């Protein structure tokens with residue numbers, strides 16, 4: 001597809017999470033409207049679990065469920081591409097997935113990405129979290145096309161898996177977007193590092209939208225939604241509070257860095273490889 005423009009305005013919504021699912025959806029919709037009115041972005045991204053904790057009791061079918069319908073309408077009403085954070089999806093097989101929906105400006109569901117790597121960690125003196133006790137893992141990579149630019153989708157913990165980002169790069173992506181909610185143990189150490197590493201390894205933009213920090217919540221999110229450019233420079237970042245982060249992406253930087261540091265043509269593929277397998 002022809003590239004319409006090399007500049008794309010993004011808005012990342014770093015949202016607070018209350019105990020009321022409908023109120024969380026309404027909060028997201030009102031922040032989408034605010035972002036559009038004030039900044040006119042082409043693409044808006046919401047955080048992981050923006051409407052409720054990822055739990056079976058909140059799960060919805062996609063695209064017939066309440067949250068999907070609201071996101072579809074918001075994309076249509078505001079004429080934007082909307083990366084709908086994540087919600088717990090009730091799959092046909094009764095399994096629950098942590099799923100990101102992607103909506104086009106006509107309100108159509110362009111894609112859904114089910115988190116591929118589940119967040120199971122146990123850090124002594126820090127956080128223990130076993131996402132696989134509640135959720136099933138997705139098996140599919142997701143690439144969308146916005147105005148001729150290929151964008152890969154991952155979800156939070158997915159960012160730790162360099163092979164996934166590499167596959168997106170190898171399939172033509174110029175950006176990877178990760179709706180996310182890192183925690184207070186690993187966030188200070190790894191959040192920025194991982195984004196800059198994925199951007200640097202693959203010479204593309206890395207974009208994250210996080211939940212805002214709430215110390216009274218059961219799961220305390222780190223915040224700091226971020227845009228990292230293909231030089232691995234932090235282009236823009238939020239603090240820990242609820243916030244609308246807006247900036248213009250200049251996709252010409254992707255070609256610039258790829259030409260000037262041509263590691264992808266210098267790889268020793270006669271000696272090693274990263275390959276996609278089908279399941």
Ligand SMILES: NC(=O)CCC(=O)C(=O)O
Nearest residue numbers: 119156157181182183186
């Ligand atoms: N929700 C998540 O996947 C959290 C990932 C995380 O905090 C990490 O350290 O990785």
